[in-house]
Amino acid sequence: MALEIGMAQIIIIILQIITLFLSLKLLNIYRKSYKEIKIGYTVGLIVFAALILLKNIAQLSLSILFLSTGDQNIMIQDVRIFPTIIELIAIGVLYKITTDY
Numbered sequence: 001m002a003l004e005i006g007m008a009q010i011i012i013i014i015l016q017i018i019t020l021f022l023s024l025k026l027l028n029i030y031r032k033s034y035k036e037i038k039i040g041y042t043v044g045l046i047v048f049a050a051l052i053l054l055k056n057i058a059q060l061s062l063s064i065l066f067l068s069t070g071d072q073n074i075m076i077q078d079v080r081i082f083p084t085i086i087e088l089i090a091i092g093v094l095y096k097i098t099t100d101y
Contacts, residue, residue, distance in 0.1 A: 044097030051090035
């Protein structure tokens with residue numbers, strides 16, 4: 001069975017890799033800020049960035065899984081909920097630290 005990779009799939013994976021890279025950079029910036037100023041707000045930003053990074057890893061992994069199997073409909077409803085839950089928690093953390101400080 002030949003694996004057909006569409007242009008949209010390639011663009012999605014490239015965008016996910018860029019997002020993953022930016023999430024890593026944000027996490028590093030927040031970590032350095034915490035080392036300098038050591039306040040709760042920066043801890044919240046670190047947690048937020050780590051959760052976004054985790055979400056991006058999950059999304060990229062799912063994209064690669066779907067691409068490698070050739071079947072884009074494999075439990076699509078079941079597995080796509082995990083990145084959404086992680087994103088919801090991350091935005092909740094960001095909301096909490098924003099309203100607290």
